[in-house]
Amino acid sequence: MPKQAMARAIQQRTLKTRAKLLDAANSVIADNGYEALRVEEVVLRAGVAKGTFFAHFKDKDALMDQLIGAEIDRHLDLIEAQDVPKTINEMAAAFMPLVTFMSCERYVFDVILRHSGAAANAEVGPIAMTFGRQAEVTAAWLADMPFRKDISADLQAEGVQAFVVQAISLVFCALHNAVDPQERLAIYLRAWLTPNA
Amino acid sequence: MPKQAMARAIQQRTLKTRAKLLDAANSVIADNGYEALRVEEVVLRAGVAKGTFFAHFKDKDALMDQLIGAEIDRHLDLIEAQDVPKTINEMAAAFMPLVTFMSCERYVFDVILRHSGAAANAEVGPIAMTFGRQAEVTAAWLADMPFRKDISADLQAEGVQAFVVQAISLVFCALHNAVDPQERLAIYLRAWLTPNA
DNA sequence: CATTTAAATTGACCGTGGTCATTTTAGGAG
DNA sequence: CTCCTAAAATGACCACGGTCAATTTAAATG
Numbered sequence: 448m449p450k451q452a453m454a455r456a457i458q459q460r461t462l463k464t465r466a467k468l469l470d471a472a473n474s475v476i477a478d479n480g481y482e483a484l485r486v487e488e489v490v491l492r493a494g495v496a497k498g499t500f501f502a503h504f505k506d507k508d509a510l511m512d513q514l515i516g517a518e519i520d521r522h523l524d525l526i527e528a529q530d531v532p533k534t535i536n537e538m539a540a541a542f543m544p545l546v547t548f549m550s551c552e553r554y555v556f557d558v559i560l561r562h563s564g565a566a567a568n569a570e571v572g573p574i575a576m577t578f579g580r581q582a583e584v585t586a587a588w589l590a591d592m593p594f595r596k597d598i599s600a601d602l603q604a605e606g607v608q609a610f611v612v613q614a615i616s617l618v619f620c621a622l623h624n625a626v627d628p629q630e631r632l633a634i635y636l637r638a639w640l641t642p643n644a
Numbered sequence: 645m646p647k648q649a650m651a652r653a654i655q656q657r658t659l660k661t662r663a664k665l666l667d668a669a670n671s672v673i674a675d676n677g678y679e680a681l682r683v684e685e686v687v688l689r690a691g692v693a694k695g696t697f698f699a700h701f702k703d704k705d706a707l708m709d710q711l712i713g714a715e716i717d718r719h720l721d722l723i724e725a726q727d728v729p730k731t732i733n734e735m736a737a738a739f740m741p742l743v744t745f746m747s748c749e750r751y752v753f754d755v756i757l758r759h760s761g762a763a764a765n766a767e768v769g770p771i772a773m774t775f776g777r778q779a780e781v782t783a784a785w786l787a788d789m790p791f792r793k794d795i796s797a798d799l800q801a802e803g804v805q806a807f808v809v810q811a812i813s814l815v816f817c818a819l820h821n822a823v824d825p826q827e828r829l830a831i832y833l834r835a836w837l838t839p840n841a
Numbered sequence: 842c843a844t845t846t847a848a849a850t851t852g853a854c855c856g857t858g859g860t861c862a863t864t865t866t867a868g869g870a871g
Numbered sequence: 872c873t874c875c876t877a878a879a880a881t882g883a884c885c886a887c888g889g890t891c892a893a894t895t896t897a898a899a900t901g
Contacts, residue, residue, distance in 0.1 A: 456898095457848090458848070458849075458896090458897060458898080459897085460849070460850095460896085460897075461848085461849070464849080464850085485886090485887070485888090486887075486888065486889085487886095487887070487888090495850075495851085496850060496851045496852060497851085497852070497888090497889085498850065498851055498852065498889090498890080498891080499849080499850055499851075500889095501888090501889060501890075502848095502849070502850070506888075506889070507887095507888065507889090557754075557757070557758055560754075560757050561754055563813065563817075564813050564814070564816045564817030575817075595839060595840070597835075597839060597840050597841075598835045598839075602831070602835060605810070605832075606807075606832070606835065606836070608810075609806045609807060609809070609810040609832075610803075610806060612806070612809075612810075613802070613805075613806040613809075616760065616761050617761070619761045620760075620761030620772075634799070635802075635803070635806075638794075638795045638799060638803065639803070639836065642792060642794060642795075642839035642840065643792070643794050643839065643840060644794075654878090655866090655867060655868080655878070655879075656867085657866085657867075657878095657879070657880090658878085658879070661879080661880085682856090682857070682858090683857075683858065683859085684856090684857070684858090692880075692881085693880060693881045693882060694858090694859085694881085694882070695859090695860080695861080695880065695881055695882065696879080696880055696881070697859095698858090698859060698860075699878095699879070699880070703858075703859070704857095704858065704859090
């Protein structure tokens with residue numbers, strides 16, 4: 448057997464540096480919010496060089512993908528832990544913590560939209576995963592619910608997702624920003640899930 | 645009456661410079677597409693200094709807003725000039741040229757999403773205007789159509805818009821990019837506009 | 842322990858969007 | 872025509888994301 452380059456296991460310091468970067472990023476966000484995050488500030492607080500950042504994250508967006516994706520996942524955990532909503536209003540209410548987070552900053556919503564569809568199968572990022580997960584959760588709710596029978600639960604879930612995004616969009620839309628997102632979402636869901644009712 | 649600074653009329657060269665910048669931008673886009681547009685390249689072709697660009701456009705995004713908004717408007721003109729669609733399939737087909745343009749580049753779609761909701765009433769940009777216009781056109785179609793009577797044409801139009809965006813999103817989503825956007829849009833519209841049918 | 846090598850880290854450097862104090866110019870007033 | 876002033880144009884400069892050749896370090900091997 449010829450001398451051959453073996454893939455070495457990842458080193459301890461790799462995980463340590465990664466953790467330092469994530470901690471630093473979270474602390475920056477806690478202080479100034481997502482939009483104001485600067486890579487320079489992150490590496491400064493983490494005590495590493497700038498190049499190290501990009502050895503760990505493809506670009507700034509990849510960091511945001513991870514951080515925001517983790518936050519969405521946390522909300523989905525809570526949503527899953529709750530009782531299955533039985534009415535449209537309960538469903539709209541169940542989504543609200545997630546909606547509130549997604550609309551906490553215009554920048555955050557933009558990042559989410561940009562990553563909601565994965566660019567390639569091989570690189571389905573954290574946020575794209577949460578969209579898949581949200582659809583699953585919703586479809587599971589709808590599977591044993593007294594709503595529409597003419598279309599699949601999956602299609603219903605896709606529509607719910609589209610309307611959640613639409614409701615959040617309106618938060619940032621000057622033409623409509625007087626409306627309450629939860630109320631608006633309930634209107635959409637009623638029209639989508641209980642037509643002619 | 646005291647000597648007083650009067651607002652002067654805009655000068656001829658202002659319009660000329662603006663036109664030069666827009667022409668240059670269009671030529672860059674024709675050559676390399678939207679994403680590859682560089683402000684430096686635009687001012688080079690326009691024969692003006694970099695600072696001049698930003699005297700005419702708040703930022704690069706504002707230029708994109710204007711150019712892409714104009715393109716969308718052109719598509720809406722064509723859509724309005726055509727016969728009112730009578731079926732779901734015709735409606736989906738009617739939107740296709742617009743859908744195709746909106747998904748011509750990932751970057752273009754991102755710009756559109758970023759500008760679809762105006763940040764403030766005072767600054768409703770070209771793209772935000774086209775969204776309003778598209779909703780109007782759709783609502784006008786739906787006003788005398790045999791579809792749903794349980795919700796207003798305006799709400800139906802909002803949903804159509806949400807599903808058009810959703811259909812475009814799938815074009816860029818690796819998990820779904822095998823699907824034909826027109827077919828997908830038709831499925832959404834059928835489920836939204838003719839439930840239980 | 843000494844040697845070796847791939848992985849991890851570094852920081853000077855670059856590309857590009859955006860700013861602003863300074864200079865130039867259009868065009869109205871005398 | 873000349874002067875004057877506000878608008879327009881200029882380009883050196885900055886901010887910040889991202890790159891990469893060179894350096895350091897972990898840890899496997901003998």
